[in-house]
Amino acid sequence: MGEKILMKGNEAIGEAAIRAGCRFYFGYPITPQSEITAYMAKRLLKMKDAAFVQAESEIAAINMVYGAIATGVRAMTSSSGPGISLKQEGISYIACSELPCVIVNIQRGGPGLGSIQPAQGDYFQATKGGGHGDYHLIVFAPSSVQELVDLTMDAFDLADKYRNPAMILGDGLLGQMMEAVEFKERPKVNLPDKSGWTLTGCKGRKHRYIVPFDLDPRVLEKLNKVLDEKYKRIKEKEVRYEAVNIENADLVIVAYGTVARIVKTVINNAKKEGINIGLIRPITLFPFPEKIIAETASKINKFLVVEMSLGQMIEDVKLAVSGKAEVNFYGRTGGVIPSPVEILEEVKKYL
Amino acid sequence: MKKVFGRPESLTDVPFTYCPGCHHGTAHRLVAEVLDEFGIREKTIGICPVGCSVFAYLFFNCDVICAAHGRAPAIATGIKRSKPDSIVFTYQGDGDLASIGTAEIVHAANRGENITVIFINNAIYGMTGGQMAPTTLVGQVTQTSPYGRDPKTMGYPIKMSEMLSTIKGATYISRVALTKPAYIVKAKKAIKKAFQVQLDGKGFSMVEILSTCPTNWGLSPVEASKWLEENMIPYYPLGEFRTPEEVA
Numbered sequence: 400m401g402e403k404i405l406m407k408g409n410e411a412i413g414e415a416a417i418r419a420g421c422r423f424y425f426g427y428p429i430t431p432q433s434e435i436t437a438y439m440a441k442r443l444l445k446m447k448d449a450a451f452v453q454a455e456s457e458i459a460a461i462n463m464v465y466g467a468i469a470t471g472v473r474a475m476t477s478s479s480g481p482g483i484s485l486k487q488e489g490i491s492y493i494a495c496s497e498l499p500c501v502i503v504n505i506q507r508g509g510p511g512l513g514s515i516q517p518a519q520g521d522y523f524q525a526t527k528g529g530g531h532g533d534y535h536l537i538v539f540a541p542s543s544v545q546e547l548v549d550l551t552m553d554a555f556d557l558a559d560k561y562r563n564p565a566m567i568l569g570d571g572l573l574g575q576m577m578e579a580v581e582f583k584e585r586p587k588v589n590l591p592d593k594s595g596w597t598l599t600g601c602k603g604r605k606h607r608y609i610v611p612f613d614l615d616p617r618v619l620e621k622l623n624k625v626l627d628e629k630y631k632r633i634k635e636k637e638v639r640y641e642a643v644n645i646e647n648a649d650l651v652i653v654a655y656g657t658v659a660r661i662v663k664t665v666i667n668n669a670k671k672e673g674i675n676i677g678l679i680r681p682i683t684l685f686p687f688p689e690k691i692i693a694e695t696a697s698k699i700n701k702f703l704v705v706e707m708s709l710g711q712m713i714e715d716v717k718l719a720v721s722g723k724a725e726v727n728f729y730g731r732t733g734g735v736i737p738s739p740v741e742i743l744e745e746v747k748k749y750l
Numbered sequence: 751m752k753k754v755f756g757r758p759e760s761l762t763d764v765p766f767t768y769c770p771g772c773h774h775g776t777a778h779r780l781v782a783e784v785l786d787e788f789g790i791r792e793k794t795i796g797i798c799p800v801g802c803s804v805f806a807y808l809f810f811n812c813d814v815i816c817a818a819h820g821r822a823p824a825i826a827t828g829i830k831r832s833k834p835d836s837i838v839f840t841y842q843g844d845g846d847l848a849s850i851g852t853a854e855i856v857h858a859a860n861r862g863e864n865i866t867v868i869f870i871n872n873a874i875y876g877m878t879g880g881q882m883a884p885t886t887l888v889g890q891v892t893q894t895s896p897y898g899r900d901p902k903t904m905g906y907p908i909k910m911s912e913m914l915s916t917i918k919g920a921t922y923i924s925r926v927a928l929t930k931p932a933y934i935v936k937a938k939k940a941i942k943k944a945f946q947v948q949l950d951g952k953g954f955s956m957v958e959i960l961s962t963c964p965t966n967w968g969l970s971p972v973e974a975s976k977w978l979e980e981n982m983i984p985y986y987p988l989g990e991f992r993t994p995e996e997v998a
Contacts, residue, residue, distance in 0.1 A: 423832050450831035455857035459824040462817065462854070466797075466828025469815050474832070492818050598813040598829070600793035600836055606762070608807040608814040 403581050408544045409574040412503055412567065413438035415551035416475050418582055421501070422449035423474035425463035427456060427482060430515040431571035432505035435477040457482040461489030461502070468498045469609055471597035473555055477503035479571070480521050481512060483529075490564055491530030494626070495611040499558035501551065502536070503567040505574035508734035516734025517571035517657055522711035525568045526685045533623050535630050537565040537637065538684040540655040544578035550682070552585060557637060559590045561629055568684060570707065572657045572736065633686050640688035641680040642695075648677030649750055650701040653692065653716050655681045657736065658705050664739040669746065676746060684712070689719035696723040701749050703727045705742055707735070725749070758782035760791045762811045771971020773928045773961035774802060774870065778809055780938045781839070781868055784945050785812065794837040795829050797822040801843040802876040820851020823858035826865040837948060839866040844885040845875045848910050855914070862919030862953035866944045869910065872961040873982060880966030884908045887981055892966070907985060911958045915991035922947045922955035923992040927983060929962075929975040940990070952994055960986055 406414070413435050416424070424439035436453070443451035450467075454460035460476045467474040478486060483504045493500060506521050508514035525538045537557050539550040547569060554565035598609060613619045641659075644666060645651055654662045659680040669676045679695065681688050696702070702724055704713040710728050717726050729745040731737045757763075760782035768774040785791045791812050798806035800819035807814035817825045822840035830838045847855050847869050858865065874892055875881040882895040885907050889898040899907075915923045922944050926937035937959060944955035960982050962974035969977055 423828070425828065452827060452831065452861070454824065455853050458821065459827075459854055459857065462821040462824035463828035463831070465817075465821075466815070466825035466830075467832040468828075469825075470795075470829055470833045470836075472832045474828070488818055489821070598795050598815055599833065600795060601811075601813050602792035606811050606813055608816070610807055610814075610816045611818075612804070612816065 401581065401583070403579040405577055406544060406580050407434060407575065407577050408547050408569065409434035409505065410438045411544050411548050411580050412477070412551050413442065414582070415548040416501065416555070417442055419473065419552040419555040421473040421475050421555060422446060423467045423472050425452050425454050425460040425467070425474070425476050427454050427460050427478065429479045429482045431507055431574050432477050432479050432503065434574070435503060435505070457485035458488065461486040461493070464500050465489055465493055465498065468493070468500045469598045471593040471599065475501045475503065477505065479505050479507045480509045483521060483524065487530035490536070491532055491534060492611045493564050494534035494536070495532065495622070496609050497562040497626075498564070498609070499562050500564050501554045501558055501567065502564060503551070503569065506568065506570040508732065514734035515571065517707060517736060518732060518734055519570060519656060519658065519707040520711070520732060521568065522684065522706070522708060525566055526687070526715070534626060535685050537561065537563055537633060538568050539565065540568050540681060540684050541573060542656050542659050542680065544573070544576065545580050547573060548580050548582060556588050556590060561633055563629065563633070568656070570657050637683060638686045638688050638690070639682035640691055641678075641682060642691060643678040643680070644675070645677035645679060645695055645699065647675060648699055649675045650703055650746055651677040651679060651695055651699050652703045652705055652746070653679045653681070653712070654705045655684060655712065658707055661737060661739055662705060662742065665742045665746070668739055669743055674746065674750065681712075687715045687719070689715070692716060692719035693721065693723070696720040700724045701727070703729060703746060703749060705737060706730045707737070708732050758786045760785040760811050762809055764808045766809060767805055768802065769965045771962055771964040771974050772802070773872070773959065776928045776934065777868065777870060777959050777961065778806065780934070780941050781841070782810065783938065784942050787942070788945060788949065790837045790945070790949070793835065794839065795833070797825050797829070797838070797840040799840070799842045799846040801846050803841055803843060803870065804877070806841050820846050820849070821854055822846065823851065823854040823863070823865070823867065827858055827861070827863050830863060830865050837945065839868060839945070841868045842870065843876065844869070844871045844873065844883040848884040848908050855910070856917070859914050859917045859920040859954045859956070862921070864948055864951055864953055866948050867956040868941070869956055869958040870961045871910070871958055871986065872963040873907070874963050874966045876963050876966055887985060909986065911956070911991045914956060919954055920956070920992055921953040921994055924956070924990045925958040925960065925986060925988050927960040927978065927988055929979050933988070947994055
């Protein structure tokens with residue numbers, strides 16, 4: 400513990416999951432996340448009371464997760480855009496059944512088969528539910544390999560705490576890059592006991608079932624309201640963000656993940672030219688850090704949202720700003736990563 | 751006095767909601783009797799499908815999870831892998847297993863998952879109101895084959911037991927019917943054998959049960975049984991397609 404090691408992002412996610420107690424992984428190869436699947440195979444196939452299954456499809460993989468987590472274990476699946484689309488059916492069932500698991504999306508360019516280069520086009524899918532029905536995932540947006548590690552571990556904890564699927568929304572750059580990481584000693588967290596709902600065989604108790612439907616609309620509405628109450632609690636308690644240089648900034652950029660890293664370079668470059676840029680970096684995308692954005696909007700009148708998409712998170716930023724400031728947008732997509740130079744040029748347009 | 755007949759403990763007290771003459775009730779009961787006889791009810795986890803038997807969770811007195819349409823074998827895989835000491839069975843219809851869930855069933859068999867599959871083949875979609883199933887017979891009229899199933903555009907009815915028995919990972923595959931007492935006795939033996947295979951850790955087992963759907967076939971219960979015997983059994987022959995001895 401405490402030692403820094405050089406690791407590729409995707410492998411770091413796998414190691415973090417194992418250290419978080421995940422012994423069950425079900426996946427399917429897809430670029431640029433395949434190293435997670437390979438890493439889990441290498442580790443879990445050698446472990447006791449563990450399983451790695453290369454599923455026949457992404458659909459099967461998420462349903463294997465569904466089965467495993469119903470017995471109370473920690474389980475994970477990972478993929479990239481096209482595969483995450485296939486998993487949506489299962490994710491919706493898991494959310495409805497209120498079961499905890501972690502899903503990793505190492506985003507690539509879309510739509511369709513798209514490209515295998517980094518992108519952020521799956522923001523809507525990740526934060527607005529993704530599959531059918533009213534539900535949300537807890538969505539983390541790491542910005543470094545260290546955060547891939549820390550947030551993967553946190554994702555397992557929060558998934559258990561709220562009995563809700565959690566997603567790590569990375570991208571091909573984070574998954575493929577190597578950085579020094581530390582697997583820190585983590586304080587013990589008190590998590591709810593699972594024995595009240597897991598399917599383990601009904602020895603010594605009444606038989607129990609996990610059923611993601613109810614044909615009585617009033618009962619189903621009630622279930623939806625229970626979920627909604629949970630999302631409200633999550634919004635109240637689990638918002639995470641990083642704010643850099645937002646006091647007295649000429650303009651505040653809102654960006655997450657890979658783009659936020661680039662923006663930090665932009666901030667330093669801009670300083671040399673006497674331009675004062677701030678950054679709000681959401682670390683959780685759901686719940687979205689709307690409060691800090693709203694507060695900032697009452698002090699700073701210019702925002703620029705930068706994404707590797709043609710504008711998805713900007714909708715949440717605009718809702719938070721609520722007309723109190725100007726919200727501009729700059730995006731590259733299809734797997735193109737914006738450069739610090741072009742972002743600074745964009746900033747200058749609004750000053 | 752010795753009790754010679756009663757409701758299996760592996761069934762709840764909830765009355766079946768299935769239509770008169772439907773074979774789900776008999777199939778449920780046979781599975782429940784087998785769970786009782788092996789004394790495994792308390793370590794069994796069932797997976798019910800989408801279709802008429804989506805309500806099986808109300809009837810089986812063991813832990814149950816409801817799968818998305820066709821996905822039961824994948825869920826069973828997740829359960830069995832994370833809890834290998836449990837007994838895991840899926841209960842699936844023909845739309846579920848032979849259409850939308852073909853990938854899941856084929857690969858669960860191919861991996862030799864140590865699970866038991868109860869496959870109800872009634873040659874039609876029941877819950878959605880009588881549409882064509884992959885197992886619908888040639889010429890059979892359904893909501894979506896209103897002029898009869900035409901193999902030129904709709905393909906031939908799929909024989910899942912025969913198909914799965916070509917897979918090396920499948921240990922026990924059998925097809926049974928429930929239209930007369932002699933068949934029911936054989937069906938129970940097959941179900942028992944299937945669970946025995948799982949108890950012995952020998953891998954994938956499936957019992958295909960030819961069943962009636964009087965409501966959607968538009969026949970009385972008696973006519974439906976007759977129709978099954980005259981039309982389904984000639985196309986879907988009964989018997990064992992793969993047995994543990996063969997595998998060993």
